[in-house]
Amino acid sequence: MIRFIRRLVRLVVPYRKDLSLAWSTIKGRKGGFVGSFVAIAAGSAVITACGILLMSGLSTGVTPERYSGTTVVLSAEQSYWLDESSEVRYSERVTLPADKVAAVAAVPGVQSAVGDIDVQVSVVTQDGHTVGGPDGFPVFGHGWSGAALGPFTVGTGKAPSAADEVVLDADLAARAHLSPGATVRLVVGSIASSYRVVGIAEPPAGGLARQSAVFLTDEQARKLSGRPDRVDAIGVSAASGVGAGELAKRITAAVPGLVAHTGAERGDVEFLDVGDARSLVVESSASFGGTMVLIVVFVVASTLALSVQQRRRELALLRAIGATPKQIHWMIGAEMTLVSLAGAVVGMIPGIVLAFGMREVFILADAMPPDFRMEIGWVPFLASLVLCMVSARLGGWMVARRVAKVSPVEALGDAAIEPKKLGWVRLAIGVLLIPLGLLLTLNNVAVSGDSAADTAASAVLLFVVSVGCIGPLLFRGAIAVFGKRLNRQSTAHGFLAQANARANSRRLSTAATPLAMGVTLAAVQVFGASTTIAASQEQMEAGLRADHVLTASSGAGVSPEVVDAVRGVPGVSVVTPVARMQVLLTFPSEDSTATKVYAAQGVTPDRLSDTMDLQTIDGDTAQLQGETVALSRVVAETVKAKIGKTVDLRLGDGTVVKPKVVATYERGLGFGDVTLPNDLVVAHTTARVDAAVLVKAADGTDKKALDGALRSALDRYPTVKVGDQDAFQSAPGSGGSGDWALNLLFQTVLLGYIAIAVVNTLVMSTAARVREFAMLQLIGAKPDQIRSMMNGEARIVTFSALLFGLLATAPPLIGMSEGLTKSPVPSVSVLGLVVIVAITVALSWGSIAMATRFAMRPAPVDAIGGRE
Template sequence: MIRLIRRLVRLVVPLPSDLKLAWSTIKGNRGGFGGSFIAIVAGSAVITACGILLLSGLGNGVTPERYSGAAVVLSAPQSFRLDESSEVRYSERVTLPADTVAAVAAVPGVRSAVGDVNVQLSMLSPDGDVVSGPRGFPVLGHGWSAAALTPFTVSRGRPPATPGDVVLDAGLAARGDVALDATVRISVGSIPASYRVVGIATAPDGLNRQSAVFFSDDQATKLSGRPDRVDAIGLLAAPGITPEQLAGRIRAAVPDVVVHTGAKRGDVEFLDVGDARSVVVETAASFGGTMVLIVVFVVASTLALSVRQRRRELAVLRAIGATPKQIHWMINAEMTLVSLTGALVGAIPGVALAFVMRGVFVLAGAMPPDFPMQVGVLPILAALVLCMISARFAGWLVARRVANVSPVEALGDAAIEPKKLGRVRLVIGVLLIPLGLLLTLGSVAAPGDSVADTAASAVLLFVVALGCLGPVLLNGALVLFGRLVNRRSTADGFLAQANARANWRRLSAATTPLAMGVTLAAVQVFGASTTIAAARHQLEDGLRADHALTASSGVGISPQVVDAVRRVPGVAVATPVARMRVLLTFPSEDSTATTVFAAQGVSPERLADTMELAVVQGDTAELRGETVALSRVVAETVSARVGGTTELHLGDGTTIRPRVVAIYENGLGFGDVTLPNDLVVAHTTARVHSAVLIRSAAGTDQEALGNALRAAVRPYPTVQVGDREAFLAAPGAGRSGDWILNLLFQTVLLGYIAIAVVNTLVMSTAARVREFAMLRLIGASRNQVRAMMNGEARIVVLGSLLFGALATIPPLIGFSLGLTRSPTPSISLTGVIAIVALTVALCRGAITMATRFAIRPAPIDAIGGRE
């Protein structure tokens, strides 16, 4: 490893003569600096990966396909801007007034302006199967005039002229085995209709992310359901006008539209790309910021440990005449060399980690499979700078004590460990404990949706308190539980307990980071399990329906289907459910805040027969017009009350101020915001329902009713009839792949902490070569030394689990109280066993490995060697 460092340093930063002394000290302390090097490599890899994701999210996106021939593409604002630097994407497509087409067509330099609509549809094969787009991407309908934006050309046949004509793109026609003049069934929503294929169209570069079906312009407008709106406007530039020039003129003449040129046109064409960009930027920035803090802390503490283990060497240097400035210079040079090489080496696995994280984003559905990654030099430079700064800062903190005392005092400090912690450190640690308890259990905690952020803040406070008070806590645990862990009647037990009591600060250097890892792991795992268990319980207990209708093609269920099943004998209640994400704006301190919540639209008639929301105030029967029901968590968050109003932004950007008619408890299971069904459907992109819940009349035979329902929906081939389990399994707002992303971030976070813990344990154990040699010279065998270290490992494991549990319990109780009103979080036995087993494996494995290395030399050689 040292040879690798040396070679990389010589390749990247040629060694000047003034750094040779620092390099010689690194070679002489390979164990300590090797551990620091590993910590920096891992930290650099994590920071580089987050930086690459952030850079990719801010990049150019996916190349446009249907808009590839347009010089400029115009859209409505698709995001709600929170402040100057952050925004939230709307979940549905935001449309433009149709008369905007004429307004932009009059701008000088515009050759033509074409309004485009997107109609979500399914094309059916003769067997009734859905013909999908390429690689599962959607099939969308458009007016024929929008074909000029690609431009499409009719390779066979003619353009559509009547409402019954369609033109298919060549790829879709091939996949569906559709010939010219054939009749195809196309289902918009869930209503099928027959069309005659009058043409086959081809695009210059083909379609890789969609399939296109072209109707006549009037028919496309009719099918969209919005005769006065368009999804986007494509502009063809006049001769001699560049896209940039035209974009500038449009911004000046029509300021209400958003202007897109180049690859940014793809964000308008593919909403999933823009959504993915927003998610990637937000999560990479948030998680990356957290990881930067942890990496800086771990790197600084690891380097500090490596320098602290050289107290004797630094004290001797002071005794033979080295000045404080020279000590600082030497340590700074060492930190620079180690951090520089470690950060550069870590960039290589960092790139690989970024692509692994990209794969998880794709698996979670938060990123399309063809989302491009941009590997640039900026993330590597950021990792390099952060690692070097943290390393230099750590070196300065540790060196200043030895450098600023007299040589005699330095030698005295090197001989024994300090027996007391600093007063400031103790005060900070003691004060953080009651502050954390107030955040989680007291009235200081903010109510509602912020309970998760409050619990996370409390965890950080407890983790920092552990870092400050770790040595004191371990010393107390040794007094209380030392004899239970190691019996003093045995030689190894006596040695382990005596050694731990004499060197409790050194032992705490291994116990504290492991306890921090236990705390973070337990809060992450059991916080997520508490949320998931509460949501599952609310959904399963609150769902009263006997049957559910879902859409097989994913394009939803049209309102006509609801009318059809309501006429089926034995159906008592049919409740359509539509979903979207909404934004709530509410007063927060001296300004306003906006938060995204999962919303559902339902019919209020006999709602409790199909869906029990557990209303605590008000009545959901009043859900008509511009009204809303809120979950208790959201009501507490936005300070809403029954009879009051709140500012709400629907999925398509429409702003309303609905009256609050009810507050309910089961928001985790069904969605935090409940609106009238017709209001939600009118503001979704496809104007369809996500599902229909059906409750049978008393005494109805369920099998017979199921058969009758299937007969009723037979004219709608994309609609399926299932039992209540079909609704429980169907994806919905707020029940996406978020848990996969959380698992990814938890794995990366805890994986890095595990590396840091093992690194610390190995460094602190391997540095005890002289101590083990002394024990062996006075008669201890190798097995007794190993047994003594096993005893110390038991102390470390016990302390880590004990302190981790003490720091975990208050945040979990507060989290559970705020979320479910129950003080009992969902703690699985499997999770507890996994955390305990991992803690034992990390501790025993690291200490055992380092002990074998430390006792390998002959005692007389180890005594005469370096410490």
């Protein structure tokens, strides 16, 4: 590692004398390089954190438990691959045909092959107490043949041989206080059956930390799964002398349609949440890490530009006494090499802390299991080091170009005043991006449907870049229009603040521009989320008309048998079961096809509007039978679906169907964008249950009396409970619930880095005015007057950042709201707005005030003779 760094330094800076000169410059101007160091160190921390998450997703996971005795675990393909590197995980378990077990067993090198079945169950003791798995994990039922995959051994009693016999793992039996001969009820879905405990199974050496195991006869396990001709996975043991990798290749070559897993990947099959987490961590960390690399380059380049601008007299003098452009490039490059090397190394330690902090947010959002291991290797540190050094060298080269190309005669004169004009390329890009952004957000240029909302949200980047390019012009205009209103000209400090802002608008805009960009990004994130949440809540409240909602206390769902039980209760008018899953819609897009994931629900069409009013736009939801589908307006516009036509749909377990579109509706945000027949959805969920059941009372029925009647009818279903409309919103569904937390995490990290850059820039630009403050004091200005002057400048910076930041937010938010709700008025969170304004004021005012006090510490007589 050390040898590599030495070679990298020699490669980036060819001559050691440049390093020596650069080190002397850094020691003499420590303050000028602190800003660059901070920007690089913060960038290194973020890149390191993303690298650690990425490597953890690629190489770690959760150690298998019940499959710990296997050499290879075989499963179906659990993902739909959009391309060679991008996948979408199916929300339900994809199963295998049971006849694959015999085919695998016949492959040379296979000692044994066992088909495994998972059935989620609830264990209810004789006193009515429900016992779950360790630390809240579930309990699964399996066929006894699957016990060999652990391997499990019978410690007490015997193996199950009859349909009503069961063996419990030792930990579950101890927590439930059960022993051989006891009677226990197992609830599958909502149906409870009594079993006799005939044995206690001892788990494999590692024990069971993420589940509890219940073993039945193989035939009973197949019956309870509802899929007697399917298995969830196949566990394989290798013959003596055959390696796992070699055996996996043999099996996949001989038996098509199988995916082989070895080592830690076996846990992905045993625990679907681990595989989901692995995919999500890899995708999100790679995407966000790439974005952060670009942001780091931009911030580092901006910081270096300010640093070089503060040294323009020094650099101009070097040009005037004969320094060549190449020598200027070499000197700045050497400085950046040393600063970036130090900053990258220092930022790695907080990067580790940040990675574990991000892991906790993933866990909080239910996007990562708590026992998902983190991998801290040398690759993320090396990547962070290289990226930071390359970014710094690139930024140094960009800011050195202007100084290096000026002729020696013009150098000193050019350094005396602040440049007023922007480069024509920068100006053209900034101006042209504004109408382009408006076209994408406020016109019909974007694809309709959710693509319009997505495009509007993405268009914020165009406005952010535009603000970055023409920020000095916008800032100069704000000073001309609002400057006198922000600072009274009748006072000395107000006059000085206004005059300084006009004369040094380029310098102040360097600080105000990134602040405005941060305001824009924060506002779009906060107000975009509030618009979506408010619309979803409004649609749910307006469309949900059920009086009672039945859900499962165990989280396993409600069995279809419960629907028949409550339909016969006196006073019940309509019963609507609701199943949930995620589906994939594939549709033509330009010259190819696109695939998107949508939340789907399965309902029965009989008097659906009495319990759930979807606000039908076209067609009739009463036709939701067989292979049919109803789509929300947003999705119908996105996939160009028409009534009577079919769409390409992949259900939660990967089954491909082509349902006919029978209706479109408006309330997709509240109830799901895809509505299918209930039996179709239930048949393709892992547990084959409903998420909830909606019950509408008949006219004139007393709701309290009906509540009691429902509870009486549900006595034989111990896990089903009766609730109100709020229970429907909290009923179990498939995915997406933690997306807001992950979005908030990444936006917080991004905005946090931008905040560091803003504070960094403000402190650098203010602290560099030591001689200016000293001169003002020597001609009679009091320290309080100078601080008041800087407060005036802070008002201008803060006002300009908020003004242009919020203005840049308006078009994307209007476009998002129009695309999602057909209303151009977004829902603006007052609390969110107050927080954004407060943070902006604190960052700008606090940074300027702190730097001003620091710059005024030296005595004026001493400071006036110091360096610029």
